[in-house]
Amino acid sequence: MAVVVILVLLALGSVLFHVLSPWWWTPIASNWNYIDNTIIITFWITGIAFVAVVLFMAYCVFRFRHRPGNTADYEPENRRLESWLATGTTLGVAAMLAPGLFVWHQFITVPEGAAEVEVVGQQWLWNFRLPGADGKLGTTDARDVTPDNPLGLNRNDAASLDDVIVEAGELHLPVGKPVKVLLRSVDVLHDFYVPEFRAKMDMVPGMITYFWFTPTRTGTFEVLCAELCGVGHPQMRGTVVVDTEDDYRAWLAEQQTFSQLTASSDGDSTATAVAAATAQSEAP
Amino acid sequence: MVDVRSGLGEALPPPEVEDVELYHPHSWWTRYVFSQDAKIIAIQYATTAIAIGMVALVLSWLMRLQLGFPDTFQLVDAEAYYQFITMHGMIMVIYLLTALFLGGFGNYLIPLMVGARDMVFPYANMLSYWIYLLAVLVLVASFFAPGGPTGAGWTLYPPQALLSGTPGGKDWGIILMLSSLIIFIIGFTMGGLNYVVTVLQGRARGMTLMRMPLTVWGIFTATVMALLAFPALFVACVMMLFDRLLGTSFFMPAIVEMGEQLPYGGGSPILFQHLFWFFGHPEVYIVALPAFGIVSDLISTHARKNIFGYRMMVWAIVIIGGLSFVVWAHHMYVSGMNPYFGFFFATTTLIIAVPTAIKVYNWVLTLWRGNIHLTLPMLFALAFIVTFVNGGLTGLFLGNVVVDVPLSDTMFVVAHFHMVMGVAPILVIFGAIYHWYPKITGRMLDETLGQIHFWITFIGAYGIFFPMHYLGLIGVPRRYYELGETAFVPDSVHTLNAFISIMALIVGAAQIVLLFNLVWSLRHGREAGGNPWRATTLEWQTPETPPPHGNWGKELPVVYRWAYDYSVPGAPEDFIPQNQPAPSRVSHEAAS
């Protein structure tokens, strides 16, 4: 009998925990409240199913527990009941899947005119790159990575020269404008994850992945890495600041472009350049 | 009520199971150590699996101490944490669950339940165990190798698994891990061939497929899946070993590691993920299907009622087995693969929910109007249903591609898979141990100790993993050695983490009660007799308990009915064993 009480308490307790506990998702800061809504739908459907199954089970145990003289029914199957249940389940599943696929379609369809921003992961920090005045990001290759070109930009690509580079700093984004975040890594898998934006995607060395979103409120948000990338994985943090349009422009004006960066590093000791050259020649 | 449609009036079909020349052990060594008896091999498998599982359990304690009390104990540093998390995952999934369900329960139950004397290839079966043991030893060796075991996470994703930023990446850790997996797969294939062919060829007379207990169906289907899925892991491991040892670039793209250009180029990390999950997803069901089968038999036996919708249960097992080969990429929604795959894999994944749900309904409908004996196996079966439903439903979150985006790689995932393929199958294993221990040893396990074990394990495990989902909902990522100061994480999260850790310690400690019970009851348990649960299936009808080598004495059993004749109206007892002939033939001919 204890088991009946425990089963009931467990079903109701889970629901109460869900309703009363202080642990809930962070306030959203992007356009993806569709995702939150789909989760809410899923919570309702699965919650009802869970409570129904557990309470029904508790009732069965209570009502049909063994007592002297009891015998069980002999009922091999009941096709009608089974098909009703299967149909009901199919409908429930469809009610979750349909909005899910609908929102996924939005998620992978980048709106035209979305501004491109590149995030480059490396063990264990975040770099960012924004297109310069030409509005285009230059091409890159991990083979081109050197100490004075940590993001591996192609020096022969004219589009690269005016690209704005933010090394291990903050990324600023203007509020209300859709952004296509291009993701790249120069060493291992990483995952650009800001809980408030809801979106995330792995960064794969040798590939460029992407997701898009529109920041909907200003503020400062913490970037975490969500794909195991070695012992420094939990320390791999960064910051995204969502600014008003004016603040964003002011920030952008302070940033250095690729050509400015390389020009300043030309004055460095030749030792780094030599080291970089040997490092490159060793790579086949 | 008995409508005999087939075979009555015909002569008994000739025995189709040859009474093959039995393997006869000549010494203590060949009887108990290098034994070819499936039952001994089963016990060897189970003991080894539980022993290595205890190592994984201790690792989980250390990890939970770190997560719950990050500044208090300082028992593990970041390197050790990632090594422990990797070994914990790999041991639990492969070396404990797969080995115990298929190597342990499969070996013990298949020959007995289908009425065979032994597996069809006893020698390969013996080799299978010793190769498995070798795999375990190689795995354990990595703890003592320079650099320690690999810390790449149980998914072993390249490139990080092979780089110096990961413990064991440039040392022996990853090499030993990959070698151990390759050895395991070779050993498993030998065992797996036995399980499949014994079910195909070794069944007793009259044991048609539709008369097989669901336990056999579950283990059989899982083995077929494992045989087809493990090669994917095998190929992935071989290719990764090439990358690590011979400098090929199967999975390794151009990489700049800590400012240094590595001599790799062009490889595809995603290719590895495809291969890994092509194995990895069926693996979930390789663990789940035997649990489904066993729990069906536990519920039916202890509720004294036939399993509801047997045919549906069989079809569901087969359909789930088939579908599980076309859902693998739902582990890769945010991996950067072609996003359009998301539509396909979300759909197939959610379709699997339907046959799975039918199985759940049929379990609870078996309870309906049953005569439920709240024995320990039944309690564990009930606990399984609760945790499995909970974990299965959260799977609908993660399988639905867009919902997975915010939740993937968070503690929600950790909570989900621990609930659905950790806690739920392990509860079935416990139920199965309490159920079949009397057959294996001839004595019952102690009831009081069993109750203590059950309540702590069930409530404790639920208390660990149910709240953990909400950590993931907040956004706490998985595989974090320490959360540190994180802006969006409230302080209460640290309290919850501490609570989870304390629960984990308690639940882990409760397993010592089970181990003690297993040893103590061997000597002091109540004598069980041949069929203490009054069950119908063949393993309870052996002439001797525990069954000797060859199982059946002189004559093989003949099967006359399905495995679920409980509480048949008009029958003198509330169960009719499968090998009990039909009521006298004359009365039926008269009736018809």
Place this chain on the structure above:
Amino acid sequence: MSIMLIFLTAIAAVIVWWLAQQRLASKPWLEVGHARDHRRAAPLPAAKVGLGVFLAVVGSLFALSFSAYFMRMASSDWGTLPLPGFLWINTAILALASAALYWTKLNAERQHGEAARTGLLVALAAGLAFLVGQLFAWRALANAGYLLAGNPANSFFYMLTGLHGLHILGGLAALGRVTVHASDAGFDRRTRLSVELCAIYWHFMLAVWLVLFALLSGWATEVVVFCRQLLT
């Protein structure tokens, strides 16, 4: 993974075909008594079924490797590998081994002991010759500068031929045992079965080699491209 999925579809077809004969829609609770077993009167020997299942596992292994080959091929660093001409000779030798075993099987059934023994020896020699030939192919490629880690195409060549070679090696061990047994005990029922199993295994490994050869020489790619064109 399309190759693996095609392979799985074939396996699934076999499973469905077999399940279809098992009366899965029957109502077992209504059928008490001596059920007529729907297994054949003379059931297949367990070893033969076991070999069939094992070949499905090996097939799955190679299908997955081939899938990996095609997926890796998509990246830009893929080079081409000129196959040494005498792989053709190796192919012929492997075919000879397969044919010899077929001939052995026929002779063993007819109790032509001497001929069957000769057949076994020919198959053994041909199997060994194939392996030696493969080693020569490796050396020729290595001498020509096509090293293992040089290019993914090379890597796949060495890995796939290596995997196939290991399977041939295992087959040779089994074949050696059968040969020894046959010269001791002649062709009794067990040896005949062993010969038949060896023959099946070698036919299968020949088939795998032919697919592998087609893959490595690039025809398989052309076929795939052609199929895509047909579809679009």
